[in-house]
Amino acid sequence: MNGASQSAETAQAARRIMARADALGAISETPGALTRTHLTEEHRRAAKLVAGWMHEAGLAVWTDAAGNVCGRIEGAGPELPALLLGSHIDTVPDAGRYDGPLGVLLAIEVAARAAPGVLPFALEVVAFGDEEGTRFGTALSGSRALAGSWDDAWWDCTDASGISLRTAFERFGLDPRRLPDAAREPKDLVAYLEAHIEQGPFLEQAGQPLAVVSSIAGARRFALTVTGRAGHAGGTPYELRRDALVGASELVVEIERIGQELDVIATVGRMHAYPGGVNVIPGRVELSLDLRAEFDADRDDAWGRIQEAADQITALRDLEWSAQETYRADAVQCADWLQQAVEEGIRAACGDDPLTLWSRAGHDAMAVAGVAEVGMLFVRCGNQGVSHSPDETVSTGDVALALDAFTAAVRAVAERYAARS
Amino acid sequence: MNGASQSAETAQAARRIMARADALGAISETPGALTRTHLTEEHRRAAKLVAGWMHEAGLAVWTDAAGNVCGRIEGAGPELPALLLGSHIDTVPDAGRYDGPLGVLLAIEVAARAAPGVLPFALEVVAFGDEEGTRFGTALSGSRALAGSWDDAWWDCTDASGISLRTAFERFGLDPRRLPDAAREPKDLVAYLEAHIEQGPFLEQAGQPLAVVSSIAGARRFALTVTGRAGHAGGTPYELRRDALVGASELVVEIERIGQELDVIATVGRMHAYPGGVNVIPGRVELSLDLRAEFDADRDDAWGRIQEAADQITALRDLEWSAQETYRADAVQCADWLQQAVEEGIRAACGDDPLTLWSRAGHDAMAVAGVAEVGMLFVRCGNQGVSHSPDETVSTGDVALALDAFTAAVRAVAERYAARS
Numbered sequence: 001m002n003g004a005s006q007s008a009e010t011a012q013a014a015r016r017i018m019a020r021a022d023a024l025g026a027i028s029e030t031p032g033a034l035t036r037t038h039l040t041e042e043h044r045r046a047a048k049l050v051a052g053w054m055h056e057a058g059l060a061v062w063t064d065a066a067g068n069v070c071g072r073i074e075g076a077g078p079e080l081p082a083l084l085l086g087s088h089i090d091t092v093p094d095a096g097r098y099d100g101p102l103g104v105l106l107a108i109e110v111a112a113r114a115a116p117g118v119l120p121f122a123l124e125v126v127a128f129g130d131e132e133g134t135r136f137g138t139a140l141s142g143s144r145a146l147a148g149s150w151d152d153a154w155w156d157c158t159d160a161s162g163i164s165l166r167t168a169f170e171r172f173g174l175d176p177r178r179l180p181d182a183a184r185e186p187k188d189l190v191a192y193l194e195a196h197i198e199q200g201p202f203l204e205q206a207g208q209p210l211a212v213v214s215s216i217a218g219a220r221r222f223a224l225t226v227t228g229r230a231g232h233a234g235g236t237p238y239e240l241r242r243d244a245l246v247g248a249s250e251l252v253v254e255i256e257r258i259g260q261e262l263d264v265i266a267t268v269g270r271m272h273a274y275p276g277g278v279n280v281i282p283g284r285v286e287l288s289l290d291l292r293a294e295f296d297a298d299r300d301d302a303w304g305r306i307q308e309a310a311d312q313i314t315a316l317r318d319l320e321w322s323a324q325e326t327y328r329a330d331a332v333q334c335a336d337w338l339q340q341a342v343e344e345g346i347r348a349a350c351g352d353d354p355l356t357l358w359s360r361a362g363h364d365a366m367a368v369a370g371v372a373e374v375g376m377l378f379v380r381c382g383n384q385g386v387s388h389s390p391d392e393t394v395s396t397g398d399v400a401l402a403l404d405a406f407t408a409a410v411r412a413v414a415e416r417y418a419a420r421s
Numbered sequence: 422m423n424g425a426s427q428s429a430e431t432a433q434a435a436r437r438i439m440a441r442a443d444a445l446g447a448i449s450e451t452p453g454a455l456t457r458t459h460l461t462e463e464h465r466r467a468a469k470l471v472a473g474w475m476h477e478a479g480l481a482v483w484t485d486a487a488g489n490v491c492g493r494i495e496g497a498g499p500e501l502p503a504l505l506l507g508s509h510i511d512t513v514p515d516a517g518r519y520d521g522p523l524g525v526l527l528a529i530e531v532a533a534r535a536a537p538g539v540l541p542f543a544l545e546v547v548a549f550g551d552e553e554g555t556r557f558g559t560a561l562s563g564s565r566a567l568a569g570s571w572d573d574a575w576w577d578c579t580d581a582s583g584i585s586l587r588t589a590f591e592r593f594g595l596d597p598r599r600l601p602d603a604a605r606e607p608k609d610l611v612a613y614l615e616a617h618i619e620q621g622p623f624l625e626q627a628g629q630p631l632a633v634v635s636s637i638a639g640a641r642r643f644a645l646t647v648t649g650r651a652g653h654a655g656g657t658p659y660e661l662r663r664d665a666l667v668g669a670s671e672l673v674v675e676i677e678r679i680g681q682e683l684d685v686i687a688t689v690g691r692m693h694a695y696p697g698g699v700n701v702i703p704g705r706v707e708l709s710l711d712l713r714a715e716f717d718a719d720r721d722d723a724w725g726r727i728q729e730a731a732d733q734i735t736a737l738r739d740l741e742w743s744a745q746e747t748y749r750a751d752a753v754q755c756a757d758w759l760q761q762a763v764e765e766g767i768r769a770a771c772g773d774d775p776l777t778l779w780s781r782a783g784h785d786a787m788a789v790a791g792v793a794e795v796g797m798l799f800v801r802c803g804n805q806g807v808s809h810s811p812d813e814t815v816s817t818g819d820v821a822l823a824l825d826a827f828t829a830a831v832r833a834v835a836e837r838y839a840a841r842s
Contacts (some may be wrong), residue, residue: 030653094651094696096705106462134698199656217655221699230515232808233688233711234638234782238681240805245689246489246677249670256667260659267654268666269699271706273692275454275515277555278642278709278747278780280690280809283515290654326699361655361700384661388651388701 006044006349006400014111014400017105023049024089025097034390035096036134038142039168040069044252044342046089047363050104050127058110064093065181066145068176069127073111075119083119083158083190083413084372085110085406086126088142088364091135094363096392100131103195110406115200120418121190123410128364135159139221139327143367148183189372190417191338194365195406196378196395199387202357203380209398210346210405211355212339213376216366217265218296218331223288224310227320228250230275230283241281247271247319248285254309264293264302265360279353291322294358296330332366337416338375345377349401359386377406427770427821434533438526442815444470445510445536451615455811458556458580460488460565460589467510471525471548478533480546486602487566488595490548494532495541503543504611504794504834506531506827509529509552509563509785517813521552523800523820524616531827541839544612548784556580557589558746560642562668569604579674593838601686609795611838613784616827617799618815623778624801630819631767631826632776633760634797638686639720639752639786640713644733644792648741651696662702666694668740669706675730676710685714685723686781710744714777717751718812753787758837759796766830767798768823782808796834798827 027046028034036042047069054061059071059081069089071084087103114123126146133139136157145151153168155176162240169176203211228242253266260267267290272283289306293299307323314321334342339356346354357378365374382393446461448470449455457463468490475482490510493503508524528546533543547567554560557578565571576587576597590597624632649663673689678737680687688711694703710727715718726742735742760777767775778799781783786795803814 057763092696092698092701094701099653111793125517132698132700137699139700197651201656201658201661219655229807230810232520232620232782232806232810233690234686234713234780235622235806235808237622237686238677240622243677243688245692249673249692252667252670253674256659256664265655267664267700267702269654269694269703270697271666271694271699271703272688273691275809277513277553278558278690278692279553279688279711280513280515280559281688282690282692285692285812291698352496360657361653379715385653385656386650388698389651389653389654389704391650396648401794405495 003308006021006404010400010404013109013403014396017109018396020053020105021097021101024101027224034097035093035095036091038090038130039172039401043129044172044275045068047127050089053108054125057108058116059111062391065174065178066142067129067172068142068146068182071121071125072112073116075122076117080122080188081188082122082124083410084124084368086128087194087196087376088131090126090130090132090134092388094390095204096387098197098201098381098392098394099387102197102394104303105405106406109403110410112405118412121222127356131364136165137171137326138165139362140364141366143364145179145182147367147370149171149367149370150179156273164207165330181416184371186371191335192365192368192372192374193409193415194363194376194378195402196363197381197387197392198357198385199361199381200377201385203355203378204382204385206355208355209380210350210353211357211378211379212342212346213334213359214360215294215334215357216332216337216363217294218299219290219292219327219362220325220328222323223326224287224289225322226285228283233279233281236281242318243281244319245282246283247288247313247317250313251310254313256304258302258305260307262302264291264298266291266302285385292360294331320378325336329362329366332369332374334375336372338373338413341412341416342375342377342409344412345405348408349405377402377409427825431821431825434530434824438530438820439817441526442473442518442522445522454516455518456511456516457512459511459551459618463785464511465593467491468548471510474529475546478529479537480532482766485510486599487563488550488593489563489567489603492546494535494537496543497538501543502609503545504612504831505545505547505613505789507549507785508612508615508617510550511553511555513553513555513809515811518807519618519813519815520620521719523594523618523815527616527824531831532826534828540835547697550597552785557586558747559682560783561785561788564785566600566603566766567605568612568788570791572598586768587720590782595798600629605792607792612756612834613786613789613793613795614759614830615784616823617627617797618800618802618807618808619778619799620782622806624776624799624804625806627776629763629773629776630801630822632799633763633767633772634755634776634799635673635760635779636715637753637784638715639711639717640711640748640750640783641720641724641746642748643710643744644707644747645710647706647735649704649738652702654700656700663739664702665706665740667704668734668738669708672731673819675734678704679723679726681729683719683722683723685712685719687712687723713781715752719783719840744787750783753790755796756794759794759834762833762837763796763798763812763830764768765833766826769829770826798823
């Protein structure tokens with residue numbers, strides 16, 4: 001495949017990818033909205049579909065000790081190190097169809113095009129089971145199992161029904177004691193490449209279909225609690241109120257102001273007032289905070305400023321507040337040689353010099369970076385880049401370009417890898 | 422019983438009331454917190470206890486067609502009109518033990534002291550099953566059934582599990598078609614008296630145990646929805662965000678400001694952001710609004726100002742908002758002759774000129790006012806009057822005074838009733 005000429009075979013594969021994304025998108029825990037979380041019956045059904053497509057593509061298929069679906073095609077020799085291609089198949093609540101699955105489906109098609117015994121490495125595809133952390137709050141737990149950076153504290157994390165991750169593992173048919181078997185050794189890995197929708201508006205604004213990713217933003221997440229005192233809405237005069245919700249609301253407004261001022265992305269995605277009676281002053285509010293920035297220092301500055309704001313707001317209202325850090329990932333650089341390979345792949349498919357973007361969103365590549373060098377390819381999405389929403393869109397034409405670019409990038413990795421070996 | 426002298430029998434009855442409030446407080450749907458809502462298994466257990474105590478007190482006991490527990494002692498003749506004494510046995514989430522049950526337990530003890538065949542009217546005690554509206558959003562539905570002002574639209578209200586009020590009635594063993602049988606005729610009623618904890622700090626501040634109630638605040642409740650657009654927290658720059666939660670938070674802060682300015686009690690008790698992922702910009706927020714004031718015009722002015730604020734906030738952020746009125750009760754006056762009877766009762770028990778307060782909270786008396794004149798007696802609660810919270814307290818000494826005052830108030834009603842007849 002050369003230059004900007006696209007084959008009928010590529011167009012057909014792109015339509016197949018779109019149909020498969022629809023098929024996965026129909027597997028949901030919630031009627032009328034796509035929600036598919038870790039170790040659920042819906043996860044099992046999605047994993048089974050993906051395993052079947054890997055098998056059709058000629059891959060040897062297995063489920064690893066963390067529940068990730070894996071497939072492998074051997075290279076020009078037995079037991080060669082593997083180039084990993086992957087992404088995730090879990091979703092946020094009320095999700096779109098492409099965040100995660102598109103990268104897995106593109107990887108399967110790339111592998112389907114690779115004749116066994118030809119590449120200077122094995123090619124593996126991984127469909128991670130838990131990137132979003134929706135069910136247990138354990139983001140990237142699938143890829144961290146593969147990277148050997150699993151945190152044993154996660155076993156006791158519980159979902160909304162009080163089911164622990166350990167119990168969910170067992171009910172899914174996995175053995176928590178075998179979890180370390182999912183970890184891969186650096187010597188067995190060539191690198192990791194991930195294709196993903198941009199989840200942002202920059203490709204659409206630039207009128208380009210694909211971008212090279214330079215780095216992945218550092219992120220920190222916190223569970224915040226603001227505590228006051230519950231009381232009867234009617235009988236408690238304003239001067240005696242310790243209304244946790246008004247204080248928490250002031251904090252939400254201030255978090256946005258600080259984020260805008262410091263050019264840090266700060267989002268409160270969850271907020272819930274307790275006890276939750278219509279005629280009861282809220283005594284406690286629980287909210288989440290997600291911070292991300294291109295540079296870790298900016299992100300940490302914003303957190304310092306938000307803590308000061310929380311101190312001031314709660315002191316004025318005789319409230320208390322606390323924070324628990326639930327997730328932290330420092331910014332990850334994509335390896336130069338992999339950026340070059342992705343750039344070469346995009347140029348082969350599209351003919352243009354591609355845009356280079358930093359990823360505002362976290363990706364499995366962040367975790368895999370602990371055990372292998374990583375590279376990423378972004379695909380344009382429509383509607384100003386909306387994602388984590390049913391309005392998420394990708395065009396079949398862009399998927400076709402992405403497939404050709406990803407295929408060419410793998411070939412470019414092979415050339416560079418042969419030259420380096 | 423005269424003046425401020427309190428008998429050993431009264432002290433014993435007060436301790437019995439406290440023990441019974443503890444027994445009811447132990448019947449909860451939620452472990453570690455008191456929540457007992459309409460037509461649940463816990464409602465049934467509480468109703469059974471109350472019915473047993475009514476029976477011990479010598480009352481003829483039945484459950485009416487709305488699930489209210491009723492008891493009756495005949496007066497000096499057959500089928501005389503009845504003086505109703507009552508309150509409710511349902512609770513808010515994470516409630517205290519006295520809001521509602523105290524009035525029912527005091528009424529049972531007052532009835533226990535009334536010899537049958539003596540009073541110029543029958544004495545009835547009612548334990549309403551749904552004052553708070555916690556489960557179905559249908560506040561005062563028990564007393565509105567009795568007052569004949571039941572709203573048939575309520576049948577389709579659903580609880581958090583999607584169970585309709587109609588289905589809950591049937592599962593509880595009640596026949597929705599028979600609901601009108603719960604309605605009472607004005608000619609069969611002398612009046613309604615309700616004792617209740619103040620749920621406010623004014624008695625405690627004044628150092629007095631009991632107050633006469635002059636009127637019950639008018640209230641309106643709304644379910645508000647703020648709608649924006651969900652999106653990925655990382656990939657959506659601030660200028661493209663339509664974050665429903667930041668807008669809703671600004672509105673919460675503004676609602677407090679307007680309430681303070683207009684001397685109207687405005688409370689947001691519920692707030693929940695959707696879809697609720699830690700890394701998803703909230704596309705929708707649902708919140709409740711509770712407004713109450715001594716005068717209906719002030720309450721309605723505040724609602725007008727809040728609507729203007731919501732228009733302005735949402736316009737600036739490209740959000741939308743809507744409101745549904747879920748409850749409306751105009752202010753209710755307590756009848757002068759019943760206020761005088763309650764005042765005489767308090768003076769008999771405490772010796773002092775009592776405080777007169779208007780009730781910031783709604784009560785079953787508001788609904789019963791549709792079918793009978795009403796009067797109310799407030800009992801001091803501690804901790805600055807905190808209520809709708811496990812910190813709700815009442816002293817045994819105040820309960821003893823309330824029992825003597827309530828008993829004397831019934832006697833005063835009897836004298837006035839005889840003079841009026």
